[in-house]
Amino acid sequence: MRLLAVLDRADTAVFTLEALAGLLNRLGPADSTILHVEPVRDPDYLSPDEGMPGKTEHERFVHTVSARADTLRQIALEWTRAATPPRDTAWTERVGDVRTLVAREAAGADITVLSRPLPHDDSAVAEAFAGALYDAQAAVLIAPLEHCATFGQHPVVAWHPSYSLDLAVQAALPLLERASRVTFIIGENTPMEVPAPPLGAVLAQMGVSVQVDRFLLGAGDTGEQVRQRALAVGGDLLVMGAYTRPHFIEWLFGGPTQDILAHGTLPILTRHAPLVGLQS
Structure with a gap:
């Protein structure tokens, strides 16, 4: 590696x-x-x-x-x-x-x-x-803008099925397999609208403690709600898909999606989906 x-x-x-x-x-x-x-x-x-x-x-x-x-x-x-x-x-x-x-x-x-x-x-x-x-x-x-006591012991995956998340999870898989616990947080507009992550069962079979934490999205910025939820469950690494290009530019230079970077206190592992096969 x-x-x-x-x-x-x-x-x-x-x-x-x-x-x-x-x-x-x-x-x-x-x-x-x-x-x-x-x-x-x-x-x-x-x-x-x-x-x-x-x-x-x-x-x-x-x-x-x-x-x-x-x-x-x-x-x-x-x-x-x-x-x-x-x-x-x-x-x-x-x-x-x-x-x-x-x-x-x-x-x-x-x-x-x-x-x-x-x-x-x-x-x-x-x-x-x-x-x-x-x-x-x-x-x-x-990297976060402050010292973190642990890293990768409890990764949190912001689960919203997309090609970019698939790529991020693929990169994070060696960390997820070595973790003590992995939590999948799922923000939903209605209860149980997103199926349970298949990866959770795979990790559980490997001996990793897996939790699924569902919550209803409010009216505020989704990125900030994800960040708050990841902190609330005690995560020390956030795995998430990057945005398509218009949102990516916002992410870099400001706008609604900047929140999760501006105020984040967790390391964030992400990957941007290529244009071919882009689904997010």
Whole structure:
């Protein structure tokens, strides 16, 4: 198994690395890599209307990019050395188009760990997110913005049958099979309208404790209701399908579905469905 973690901000790097550590601890030995991409174009001057950066602006941009890389490299080094025994995780730096390079690396990974998007992120963060989840159509683990006491011991699956959920569950299956307990939460408009998840019986036969938690959806945002329910049942990982493209853009840059990312306190494992065979 190959795991990839993308570091793009110093303030979220520790949480991203904790999520990577959670995967390594639950899955056992794996080929793991930490990636940082240094952009070559100043995000303040991406369109012709914004003109060309002057010498001062260019030097400022180069200094900022270099300083960020130095900081993230040191954070990764300290994280690697802190483990007992030290983790054999490779550090990789690339220079170029962030979205393209992240997509290329994520396409070869089984799971890619990303930082949680924040409202005022620069464009490189959004490009990395889009490159991994949308362009590479990779399974993505979105790290929380706080320390979590456990990871993967009690995954919660937001069950709403769709192709994107099938892909997310497929990526999460090694974690689900190793879990102490798995809860399927099912938000419904009317009671018992969604059939019981067939995967529950499969996991139960493997000795995993399985629960199905149904609840009626209210008038508010569905994503927020799912988040609250996942927290209420004591989950430490949320598995859910990503949205089709219009909702995906909302998810990245705001709108109704941003809620589950903006306020989430759980790692989220998700995957975006390709256009071919898309059902969600």
